[in-house]
Amino acid sequence: MRIHSLAMVAVLGSLVALPAAAESFTQGHVRVTVTREPAKRLDFEVVVPASRAQIWEAFTTPDGMKSWIAPEDKVDLAIGGDWKVGFKGSQPGGGNVLAWLPEEMLTVHAMAPEWFPTVRKERTIAVFRFDSVDEKQTRVRLSQIGWKDGPEWDKAFDYLSKGNAQLLNALYQRFAEGPVDWEKAAKH
Secondary structure (H helix, E strand, O other): OOOOOOOHHHHHHOOOOOOOOEEEEEEOOEEEEEEOOOOOEEEEEEEEOOOHHHHHHHHHOHHHHHOOOOOEEEEOOOOOOEEEEEOOOOOOEEEEEEEEEOOOEEEEEEEOOOOOHHHHHHOEEEEEEEEEEEOOEEEEEEEEEOOOOOHHHHHHHHHHHHHHHHHHHHHHHHHHHOOOOHHHHHHO
16 A cells, blocks of 8 residues: 655654653553653554444544544545544644555644644644454554653643543444434533
8 A cells, every 4th residue: 555645654664663661551441651751752552343444434534533532523634634623612623634544544743732832833743553453343553753842742741641542442432332422422
């Protein structure tokens, strides 16, 4: 398969092995690995009870994203295209597509939440990778790289070490229990 952005070859190469100085923990169904040195990096892994095709649809179509991540979603699977999620009354999350390999990898120039304005503007890189465990299970891995130094960057890093685990737990729940009913969720 052809990667849809040659610049991403170097990024993917940097995701092969985790440094020895990493701290790991489990949050729900997600294994989280936090690396602070030599370069900051967040890694997440979850095995989801769904096929790779189902996971791909959940990540790359508005209806698929609405089934687990947020009630308002926009996806334009093109380099620079939107990969954005949102709730009424708040700024969108997500980012812009940098690269993809159908059913294998999606890379996004990711925006931090709005309360981290510098990190949101300058962005990080989020690489989602999808590997079949079998025909009914898919390993989803997220590596978030491109972190800079400074107090706001450190706070965003710590926040997203938990926030991205929540995100992937929501993906797991979508396939374990069914799609989110956002009208019902808004009432609680």
